[in-house]
Amino acid sequence: MKILITGGKGMLGGTLQREFSDCEVVVADLPECDITDPAGFERFLAAARPDAVIHCAAMTAVDRCESEPELAWRLNAFGSGVVAAACRRQAVRLIAISTDYVFSGDLDRPYHEFDTPGARTVYGITKFAGEEQVRRFCPEHLICRISWLYGGNGPSFVHTMLKLADSGPEVLKVVSDQIGNPTSTNAVARQLRLLLARPELNGTFHLTCEGEASWYEFACEIFRQAGVTRRVEPCTTAEFPRPAPRPANSRLEKRMLRWCGLPPMPDWHDALAEFMRERRA
Numbered sequence: 001m002k003i004l005i006t007g008g009k010g011m012l013g014g015t016l017q018r019e020f021s022d023c024e025v026v027v028a029d030l031p032e033c034d035i036t037d038p039a040g041f042e043r044f045l046a047a048a049r050p051d052a053v054i055h056c057a058a059m060t061a062v063d064r065c066e067s068e069p070e071l072a073w074r075l076n077a078f079g080s081g082v083v084a085a086a087c088r089r090q091a092v093r094l095i096a097i098s099t100d101y102v103f104s105g106d107l108d109r110p111y112h113e114f115d116t117p118g119a120r121t122v123y124g125i126t127k128f129a130g131e132e133q134v135r136r137f138c139p140e141h142l143i144c145r146i147s148w149l150y151g152g153n154g155p156s157f158v159h160t161m162l163k164l165a166d167s168g169p170e171v172l173k174v175v176s177d178q179i180g181n182p183t184s185t186n187a188v189a190r191q192l193r194l195l196l197a198r199p200e201l202n203g204t205f206h207l208t209c210e211g212e213a214s215w216y217e218f219a220c221e222i223f224r225q226a227g228v229t230r231r232v233e234p235c236t237t238a239e240f241p242r243p244a245p246r247p248a249n250s251r252l253e254k255r256m257l258r259w260c261g262l263p264p265m266p267d268w269h270d271a272l273a274e275f276m277r278e279r280r281a
């Protein structure tokens with residue numbers, strides 16, 4: 001099997017390279033490959049001739065998307081259309097990675113795959129537009145939504161907390177009124193492998209770890225597992241205003257995994273423990 005990974009040098013791309021090390025992997029990232037260059041991407045894909053594309057490339061800096069919206073539209077929406085159209089023309093299976101930010105976060109239960117999106121940020125709006133490009137230009141696709149991601153060398157919330165543990169203030173204040181599913185790149189990569197082994201599957205899947213936490217609870221567990229003694233205090237979103245409002249509820253229900261008979265995602269505590277073990281090694 002030959003896999004092409006757009007954004008392959010990024011956080012998830014790095015883990016995918018390792019997870020698929022028994023396959024032939026082609027990294028499609030800047031500067032060699034630009035997903036916003038239609039002719040260039042078409043040529044790159046034709047030369048690589050992969051069996052599947054995992055499309056990770058995106059503008060992921062959520063606050064920067066607010067200040068540079070044209071670049072966010074270009075990468076997240078237009079770029080996804082370029083990748084999708086090329087995959088369709090060259091009959092390559094496409095897995096596009098998306099996000100919980102496509103939802104408003106207002107619901108009082110986890111979002112399932114058939115809930116109506118309602119993004120509130122430039123990042124979420126442009127990522128949903130990217131999903132729609134994939135649905136329109138490449139009907140044979142998988143769209144996999146993930147959230148609260150960490151892995152490899154980051155950057156992520158876990159990496160930030162571990163850095164603050166070494167050099168941060170005496171008392172750390174962490175937001176406790178946003179909840180989600182902390183999710184490791186390892187867990188996502190393994191589930192993508194299982195999805196790729198099922199050529200009959202199509203559509204939108206949620207792929208976050210099982211169990212939920214607030215950022216505050218997540219921080220406490222990171223320090224507990226890292227063996228760090230650090231005072232952490234809960235605070236509200238209102239105390240930490242950000243350019244892009246964060247969804248209060250980022251929890252995703254994995255209905256499609258269940259219906260398609262795929263194994264559940266691991267519990268987030270176990271996935272974090274695996275990350276910590278790898279980090280120590």
Ligand SMILES: NC(=O)c1ccc[n+]([C@@H]2O[C@H](COP(=O)([O-])OP(=O)(O)OC[C@H]3O[C@@H](n4cnc5c(N)ncnc54)[C@H](OP(=O)(O)O)[C@@H]3O)[C@@H](O)[C@H]2O)c1
Nearest residue numbers: 007009010011012029030034035056057058060099146149
């Ligand atoms: N990180 C999270 O918490 C999170 C949560 C939910 C969903 N996701 C989604 O998961 C996917 C992977 O996220 P990630 O955290 O691994 O992202 P990342 O670390 O930011 O990696 C994205 C990669 O894409 C590259 N890229 C940017 N513009 C490109 C272009 N025009 N052509 C080709 N490559 C380009 C980036 O290069 P440069 O670094 O040079 O720009 C980077 O190497 C994204 O689709 C993201 O929306 C992430």
